[in-house]
Amino acid sequence: MLTSLIKKLQHFLPLPDTDKEWLNSLVSRSDEFPAHADIIREGEVPAGVFVVIAGHACRYKILSDGGRQILDFMFPGDMTELHGLLLKETDHGIVCLRPTTVARLDSDRLIREIIARPYVTVALWWSSLQQQAILRERVASIGRRDAYTRVAHLLCEMFERLRLVGETVDHTYMLPITQVELGDALGISEVHVNRMLRRLQNERLIAADHRVLRIPDLDALKTAAAFDARYLHLDGAPQPVRDALARSRLLP
């Protein structure tokens, strides 16, 4: 069930088989949502923790003037962290961008039992730090980069994140979102997103056929985007962490 999540976590830290089984055993049920369905609305009491299995969703806020800001995208393997456990209400909604399958985790068991599973604890904590890093990079993009660079940068980020869970083929992926949604994520208008995409195509940095995006020259696109993947923290766990975990396993 949680193949993508486990695949993502294992990029950081190999998990003991028992931990993988434990994670899978937490899945209480899975739900299918159509495109544009709200999984959680802002202000609701979150119904536990869930993990995206297939499809694409995004976190968003509606501002007082009615405008929407997309905060982050959720691809297979992305989860709601512990929001649902530790916070009384969400500060943002989550909506499906296309038909999406979501696994719900038994949050009572999760919070009771995770403490005895240091590998999973540490791996999820890493995932949480990665999420933060992605948000920080988004702040930097929206705050200081121009529209052209912003678009290129987000296309690079999506490529790397989808690659991590095996959703790319060569340098091609299914662009999960419309131009309106790109704009809402980057703080620019739909119209201007279109012009920037067009420019990227003219410059042969991307090739788009319907929703399939091909990147003929990834390095060139990354250069145009000033994209440096280090913020995604795709390196594995540092040795001291691995050592501490290995030691902790010897304890009962």
Added chain:
Amino acid sequence: MLTSLIKKLQHFLPLPDTDKEWLNSLVSRSDEFPAHADIIREGEVPAGVFVVIAGHACRYKILSDGGRQILDFMFPGDMTELHGLLLKETDHGIVCLRPTTVARLDSDRLIREIIARPYVTVALWWSSLQQQAILRERVASIGRRDAYTRVAHLLCEMFERLRLVGETVDHTYMLPITQVELGDALGISEVHVNRMLRRLQNERLIAADHRVLRIPDLDALKTAAAFDARYLHLDGAPQPVRDALARSRLLP
């Protein structure tokens, strides 16, 4: 030593005295930095975990065109989470905005021993979620709010965060940053920040004397800023979490 941190965490969850002592015992040393000194530079291997004791710092990125984006502010009680432990290099720098005292934690002991302290684990996890929520709100601000609202919103956020650690008196606080820094945080120019502050003063929503900021009518400012403090998640831990923790303490 870690008074502010403990004060902040206790807003979420009361900690056992032994856990407070344990946290304090982790402080290996404390350092004083002058204003404008870098605590950590982007790309460096982080030297463990540290906590701001006094003063003000900020996280920032330098972009390829030389521009700076401030990602978040660090007030007393704020810490570097587990970046220093789980990640091989930082994706951002941290610089002091004024003379700042920083406590360094013994990260070896922290990672070894925190697993046996579920109260601290959960409280720090909450703190990490709050950080994320602050970043999300910043994305929304920069992405979709106009300069006037952005400035007002940040002034509200700073007030609430400083109040949490006892750094406000009535509706007054020491504005920890210059107008250039406000601009770098909000993605607008220094000049425009000045105009927006001026406008807020003309409208009697703020009163600034040197660096001392007074908010004559907090509700009015919050309305102008479309500020809703819920994203700061200042409510305490939900009951199920407290129950689970109470149970876990009975185990050896």
Added chain:
DNA sequence: CGGGTCATTGATACGTATCAATGTGCGTGG
């Protein structure tokens, strides 16, 4: 085949950046 969603393109308006210059307060050294 009709209606809806999404993409595309042009013309115009506006918010904010940028440039340039002056003002103000404060710490430091003479």
Added chain:
DNA sequence: CCACGCACATTGATACGTATCAATGACCCG
């Protein structure tokens, strides 16, 4: 104790990136 220098704040004029408005085109689904 004063004068200089430096960092920060303030203000006006102009330029530019992007929003907004408006309309058409392309595609998909029932």
